[in-house]
Amino acid sequence: xxxxxxKRLLLLIPVFLAVSVVIFMIVHLVPGDPIDxxxxxxxSPEQKAALAARYGLDKPLYQQYAIWLGKALTGDLGDAIIxxxxxxxxxxxxxxxxxxxxxxxxxxxxxxxxxxxVLAAIYKDSWIDRVTMTLILLGSTxxxxxxxxxxxxxxxxxxxxxxVSGARSWDALILPVLTIGLGGVALVARVTRVxxxxxxxxDFVMMLHAKGVPPWQIELRHVLRHALLPVVTxxxxxxxxxxxxxxxxxxxxxxxxxxxxxxxxxxQRDYPVVQGALLMLAIAVMLGTLLGxxxxxxxxxxVRERIK
Amino acid sequence: xxFTSKTRLLASSMLxxxxxxxxxxxxxxxxxxxxxxxxNVGTPSYNPINGTQLNDAITLIFDRMVIQDADQTFHxxxxxxxESTADGMSWTFKLRPGVTFHDGxxxxxxxxxxxxxxxxxxxxxxxxxxxxxxxxxxxLTVRFVMKNPDPNxxxxxxxxxxxxxxxxxxxxxxxxxxxxxxxxxxxxxLESFTVGQETVLxxxxxxxxxxxxxxxQGAPHIKTLTFREIxxxxxxxLELSTGGVDLLYSVPTDFLPRxxxxxxxxxxxxxxxxxxxxxxxxxxxxxxxxxxxxxxAFAINQKEILDNLYGGVGSVxxxxxxxxxxxxxxxxxxxxxxxxxxxxxxxxxxxxxxxxDGVREKDGTRLQVALWTQxxxxxxxxxxxxxxxxxAVGIGADITVFDSATINDQYRKGTDHQLAVRSYSWANADxxxxxxxxxxxxxxNVSMWNDAKAEEMNLAAMSGSRTWEERVANFTAYHEYVxxxxxxxxxxxxxxxxxxxKEAISVPETIxxxxxxxxxxxxxxxx
Numbered sequence: 001x002x003x004x005x006x007k008r009l010l011l012l013i014p015v016f017l018a019v020s021v022v023i024f025m026i027v028h029l030v031p032g033d034p035i036d037x038x039x040x041x042x043x044s045p046e047q048k049a050a051l052a053a054r055y056g057l058d059k060p061l062y063q064q065y066a067i068w069l070g071k072a073l074t075g076d077l078g079d080a081i082i083x084x085x086x087x088x089x090x091x092x093x094x095x096x097x098x099x100x101x102x103x104x105x106x107x108x109x110x111x112x113x114x115x116x117x118v119l120a121a122i123y124k125d126s127w128i129d130r131v132t133m134t135l136i137l138l139g140s141t142x143x144x145x146x147x148x149x150x151x152x153x154x155x156x157x158x159x160x161x162x163x164v165s166g167a168r169s170w171d172a173l174i175l176p177v178l179t180i181g182l183g184g185v186a187l188v189a190r191v192t193r194v195x196x197x198x199x200x201x202x203d204f205v206m207m208l209h210a211k212g213v214p215p216w217q218i219e220l221r222h223v224l225r226h227a228l229l230p231v232v233t234x235x236x237x238x239x240x241x242x243x244x245x246x247x248x249x250x251x252x253x254x255x256x257x258x259x260x261x262x263x264x265x266x267x268q269r270d271y272p273v274v275q276g277a278l279l280m281l282a283i284a285v286m287l288g289t290l291l292g293x294x295x296x297x298x299x300x301x302x303v304r305e306r307i308k
Numbered sequence: 309x310x311f312t313s314k315t316r317l318l319a320s321s322m323l324x325x326x327x328x329x330x331x332x333x334x335x336x337x338x339x340x341x342x343x344x345x346x347x348n349v350g351t352p353s354y355n356p357i358n359g360t361q362l363n364d365a366i367t368l369i370f371d372r373m374v375i376q377d378a379d380q381t382f383h384x385x386x387x388x389x390x391e392s393t394a395d396g397m398s399w400t401f402k403l404r405p406g407v408t409f410h411d412g413x414x415x416x417x418x419x420x421x422x423x424x425x426x427x428x429x430x431x432x433x434x435x436x437x438x439x440x441x442x443x444x445x446x447x448l449t450v451r452f453v454m455k456n457p458d459p460n461x462x463x464x465x466x467x468x469x470x471x472x473x474x475x476x477x478x479x480x481x482x483x484x485x486x487x488x489x490x491x492x493x494x495x496x497x498l499e500s501f502t503v504g505q506e507t508v509l510x511x512x513x514x515x516x517x518x519x520x521x522x523x524x525q526g527a528p529h530i531k532t533l534t535f536r537e538i539x540x541x542x543x544x545x546l547e548l549s550t551g552g553v554d555l556l557y558s559v560p561t562d563f564l565p566r567x568x569x570x571x572x573x574x575x576x577x578x579x580x581x582x583x584x585x586x587x588x589x590x591x592x593x594x595x596x597x598x599x600x601x602x603x604x605a606f607a608i609n610q611k612e613i614l615d616n617l618y619g620g621v622g623s624v625x626x627x628x629x630x631x632x633x634x635x636x637x638x639x640x641x642x643x644x645x646x647x648x649x650x651x652x653x654x655x656x657x658x659x660x661x662x663x664x665d666g667v668r669e670k671d672g673t674r675l676q677v678a679l680w681t682q683x684x685x686x687x688x689x690x691x692x693x694x695x696x697x698x699x700a701v702g703i704g705a706d707i708t709v710f711d712s713a714t715i716n717d718q719y720r721k722g723t724d725h726q727l728a729v730r731s732y733s734w735a736n737a738d739x740x741x742x743x744x745x746x747x748x749x750x751x752x753n754v755s756m757w758n759d760a761k762a763e764e765m766n767l768a769a770m771s772g773s774r775t776w777e778e779r780v781a782n783f784t785a786y787h788e789y790v791x792x793x794x795x796x797x798x799x800x801x802x803x804x805x806x807x808x809x810k811e812a813i814s815v816p817e818t819i820x821x822x823x824x825x826x827x828x829x830x831x832x833x834x835x
Contacts (some may be wrong), residue, residue, distance in 0.1 A: 031717035038360050038431060045747070047431070082361075083352045083503055085487060093502070149542060157550055164547045165538060167505075254538040256505050263539070264350035264504050269713055 008293055012286050019282045020072070023275055024065045032269040033057075034081045055081050057271075068275065077276035082268045087276035090261060095280065097167060098257040101250075102242040104177045109184025110235060114228075116185060117192025121227075122219055124197060132189065140186035148179040148252040165254040176253045180246055184238060191234050195227035202226075229300055236292020239284055338511075338531040338834040340813055343544045345558035349537040350504050355486025356471035357478075358430040364557055365507050365535045367825040370471030370492030373401065374462055375519050376735075376822055378579050380632060382462045385519045386415060386472060386493070396457025396774035403448040407517050409474035410497045417444040422475045424452075435464045456771060459779040463736055493517075495528045495830045507535040521820035521827040529833040530813075548573060548807060555808040555815070555832075557824060560686070561618045567807050574810040577803040578819045579632050582733035583625050584690060584799040587743070587754035589726050594675060599658040601794035603651040604727065605644050607701040608797045612646075613693055618800065625798035628740060628790060635737035635783035642791040644798055651701040660702065668702035679705035680728040682712040690799065691729045698727075720750035728754055729799070735822055737783035741770050744790055755795040765789055811835060 035051050052058045056067065071078055077087035120132040142150075155175060156164045163172045199205065200223050208218045247259030254260075258277050265273035344351075348363035356362065356370060373387040384390075389402040407415035420442055427436040438458035443451040452461075464470055477491035490498045495518070496509035511531045518525050536553060538544040541560050547553045549570050559567060559575070567573050586608065594600045610624035626643040629636040660668035660675050668675040679698075681691035688709065695705045705727065710718055719725060732739060742748070745766055746758035765786040773779035790796075806824055808815050814833045821827050 030714070032711075032713040033717065036716055047433075051431070080352075083350075084483070085352075085503070090503075152543070152546055157546055160550065164550055164552050165543045166536065166552075252540055252543060254536070254540065254543055256502065260504055260539075267713055268350065 004297060005294060008290050012290065015286060016283075019286075020069055020279065021065070023278045023282065024068060025061075027271055027274050027278070028061055028064070030269075034269045034271060036269070038082065068272075072276075072279065077279070078272040080265070080270050080273045082270040083265070083273060087272050090273060091258070091276055091280055094257050094261045097255060098246060098250075098259065101173065101176055101180065101246055101255070101257060102239070104173060105180035105184060105242055105246075106235065106238060108177055108181035109188050109238070110231075112181070113185040113188025114192050114224075114231065116189035117231075118196060118219070118224060120189065120193045121196035121200070121223075133193075136186040136189050139182045140190075142182075143248075144179050144183060145248045145252055147182065148175070148249055151175045151178055152252075165252075167255045172253075172255075176246070176249050176255060179249050179252075180242060184242070187234060187238070188231060191231050192224075192227060195230050196223055199223045199226045229296060232295050232299065233292050236288045236295065237285075239288030239291070338529060339534075340530045340532075340555070340832070340834055341534045341536055341553045342555040343536050343538050343547065343553050343557060346539055346541055346544070347558070349539045351537075352503060353486035354490035354498065354501065354507075356469050356473065357426050357432060359469065359486060360431050362468045363507075363535070364823060364825060365496075365509065366468040366471055367494065368496040368509055368533070368829055369490050369494045369498050370468075370473060371407070371494050371517070371826075372468070372471050373465040375521060375825075375827055376463065376466040377521060377820055378632065378822055380634065382466060383519045383521050386517070387465075390462070392461075392775075394774075396459060397454045399452040399454070399461060400445070401450050401452070403450065404517050405448055407493050408514060409477070409493045410491045410512060411474050411477050413474050413476050415472070415493055416447050417450045419472065419475055420450045423472055426478070432469045435467070435470055457774040459773050459776040460736070460738065462776075495826055496533060499532075504537055506537065509533045509535070515830075518830055519827055522830050523816070524830045528830045530829070533829075548809060551809060551812065553809075554812045555806065557806055559805040559807050561621050561802070561805065562685075564619065564621060564805065572809050572811045573807050574815070575805060575807045576815065576819065577621070577805050578824070579630070579822070580622065580733075580801055580803045581630060581735040581822060582731055583628070583630055583801050584729065584731045585625065585628065586694065586727055586729055586797040586799065588795055588797065589723075589754070589756050590793075590795055591756040592723055592726050594660075594670075594673075594677070595726060597658055598794060599654045600660070600675075603655045603658075603701060604698060604703060605794045605797040606647040606654075607651045607698050607703065608644075608694060608799060609646040609648075609697050610799055612697070613690060613800055617689055617693060618802070621805070622800060622802045625801045627798060628743075628787060628796060629737055630735060630801055633735065633737050634780045635740075635787050638784060638788045638791060642788050644791065644794075648701055655702060662702050666699060666702065667704035674704065675702060676704035676706065677726040678724070679707050680710060680715065680718070680725050681707060682710055682715050682730075684712065687729055687731075694727075694729060694799070716751045719754045722750045722756055725754070730754065737780075737787065738770065740783065740787055740790060741766055744795065757793070757795045759793065762786070762789055762793075 035048050035057065038051055056064060068078065075088070077091070079086055080090060083090060116132050116136065120129045123129050152164050152175060155161045162175050163169065166172050205218060205223060208222060246257055247263060250257040250259035251263055258280060262274065262277045265277065344363045344365070351361045351363040353359050354366055354369055356366060371386045373385060374382045375385050376382055386404050386407060387401045388404050390399060392399045403415070403417060409415060421444060424436050424439055424442050427433050438454050438456050438461065440453045440455045443453060445451055471492060473485065474491040477489065478485050481489060495512050495515045497512050499508040499510050501507045511528045513527045515527045516525065538547065541563065544556050545563055545566065548556050564575065567575050588595050588601050588604060590596065590601065610626065614620060614622060614624050623631065624645070626645045627636050627638055655668055660670045663669045663674065679691060679695055681687045691707055695707055698705050732743070743752050744755060744757055744762065745753060746763050749756050749758060769779065769782040769786045773782050804823065812835055814835060816828060816831045819828050
């Protein structure tokens with residue numbers, strides 16, 4: 001198990017390097033320039049050139065990349081050009097908000113998604129299955145931007161239960177969590193339902209029925225346990241997605257977080273911040289995948305066997 | 309039984325007392341929450357000296373030497389009197405006595421001696437570039453010795469970028485000034501600042517030096533003021549309509565019907581500082597021909613755009629400058645306002661013949677041009693109407709939409725664009741220099757206009773004027789020449805629209821100054 005973990009961890013190094021190149025190139029090759037956002041009306045071309053030199057933007061791209069990567073490997077993500085703070089400070093200030101939103105949304109989509117999937121699988125082809133799957137279809141197709149505004153209209157404006165936006169109180173988290181979580185519920189429920197139905201057809205399940213084990217015990221204790229394997233994979237992949245996918249939700253709900261930071265910095269072409277935030281999201285995806293692999297190995301003896 | 313009655317009485321009394329206390333606390337909690345304009349979301353710091361983006365809270369933390377009113381007149385804030393010599397080579401300012409910064413440091417002539425050199429080598433150096441040195445006449449009088457005359461000096465000094473920080477705090481905090489703390493002499497102190505989220509201010513109870521634009525000459529009525537940053541206009545609107553915030557600094561025109569329908573919301577407008585226009589690339593066919601430029605300029609029906617897209621809110625633009633600027637008073641014959649007959653006549657004269665599909669042709673070439681715009685509903689809608697208006701005189705236009713952060717790079721290529729829909733926000737005639745100087749071809753001179761006579765007039769306007777009157781005359785002449793060459797087509801002048809919860813706060817009916825700034829905020833009361 002430890003060698004499996006180390007092997008997977010080593011594999012992340014080339015992936016990290018490749019991702020860092022892609023992030024750097026995307027950020028720099030997109031037209032636009034942070035200096036445009038720094039200069040004042042009446043500034044001269046010489047002043048612009050001096051500013052570019054001050055931030056090292058006059059160097060060849062490969063040199064800029066080498067400097068950035070070298071510093072990033074030591075934990076220094078540089079200073080924001082526009083926001084004028086260390087990038088690591090900005091990330092440290094915003095990451096907790098993204099993590100709490102992401103973790104709660106993941107928890108919500110896991111619990112509700114698995115419950116909905118189990119219900120739909122147990123009552124396959126009944127009205128419960130059809131209603132659940134219709135709601136799931138709606139949940140997976142409604143854009144989060146629009147869903148967020150709908151939830152605000154209903155729960156904040158009409159009913160007055162929650163604040164419209166911000167992050168000043170705990171209840172300000174509920175609508176954003178629902179907005180992000182509902183998309184995840186749809187995905188988890190679909191995967192759970194299919195996996196439950198596939199597992200239910202396996203020989204060992206028939207054996208359990210033949211032995212007279214109560215159906216609820218078979219579904220929840222045996223079938224669900226086997227069906228959870230693909231669900232864990234999906235959930236681990238969603239860790240990174242939830243952090244990055246919160247971009248529009250943070251925007252609609254005017255919440256702090258990596259998403260808001262990314263949008264603000266992207267609009268201003270604040271290269272170091274965009275690079276730093278994207279790198280964090282990429283690391284979250286990589287670690288999420290690693291975590292998924294480990295959990296899968298821990299849950300499934302066959303995976304452990306394959307490693308040996 | 310007796311005991312029970314007493315206990316009940318005591319409990320009731322405590323309840324009433326607690327409620328009364330609660331009410332008293334609520335009444336004294338003079339708190340308000342304002343939302344900054346969406347375009348100011350992400351303002352990085354409150355450092356006026358090296359900041360290039362500042363939001364409206366800057367004028368609450370800091371004071372300026374002078375404030376400009378909506379009628380362009382200047383009113384003293386930290387300066388009480390000023391005068392310049394006839395040759396413009398010297399300015400003398402009398403300073404307001406009794407002013408202290410939030411850290412207790414005094415404001416006096418020594419502050420100004422320290423302040424002006426701070427601008428050297430910053431992005432805002434141009435603000436003080438004409439000042440050679442500052443001399444102390446007495447503790448409350450300074451003289452600026454000029455390198456060259458700068459009649460725009462007062463305008464610069466009324467800008468938020470020339471807000472005056474506490475020298476002691478500025479030197480002590482270094483690069484952190486405006487980021488971790490900001491110390492000025494304004495009506496509010498900075499309590500906390502989270503970039504992209506909110507700024508919390510508390511009233512400066514010592515404040516007693518408001519300008520004559522404010523009714524309230526003492527400390528602000530609002531004791532705790534929070535500035536929230538909300539990017540999405542719909543969210544800001546919903547916050548206002550549910551009482552989550554008390555005032556929106558900026559409201560898009562298309563929200564007006566909904567806001568006006570809300571029982572608790574009061575909407576106000578004040579003169580704008582922005583203008584929509586169409587730069588015409590003078591270096592690319594067919595716009596190398598002034599007649600085609602003239603035809604395109606007179607094809608734009610400004611009134612139709614004002615009425616149909618903006619519901620009549622704002623005003624048409626017929627020159628390159630906002631109406632409140634003196635240099636906007638040009639020869640009426642040079643104003644560009646919708647005249648399709650003139651467009652058709654000049655195109656006929658230039659040999660462009662109307663084709664069967666409604667697009668003109670000349671020597672086998674169709675009058676089909678590229679019309680660029682940036683993303684955003686407002687830009688797209690204006691551009692689509694412009695496309696239809698051009699088509700009405702036989703000019704076909706293909707719209708391309710660019711990301712707002714990308715489009716300036718595209719302009720710099722110089723030859724790919726022909727027409728574009730753009731806007732600016734700036735309340736000074738020197739915006740003509742920024743967008744039409746031959747030194748800045750591509751961007752910001754999207755018209756790619758490089759004309760010897762214009763450059764001469766630019767020089768006279770920018771650095772050849774000794775007095776304000778001379779500057780106005782030089783800029784008016786430069787402006788008239790720009791208009792005569794049809795290097796752009798004016799479209800629309802938006803107004804500044806603000807909205808507030810009239811049950812929560814009371815805002816003066818007339819907003820003094822060019823924006824909703826400290827001079828008005830000190831007069832706002834919490835109901």
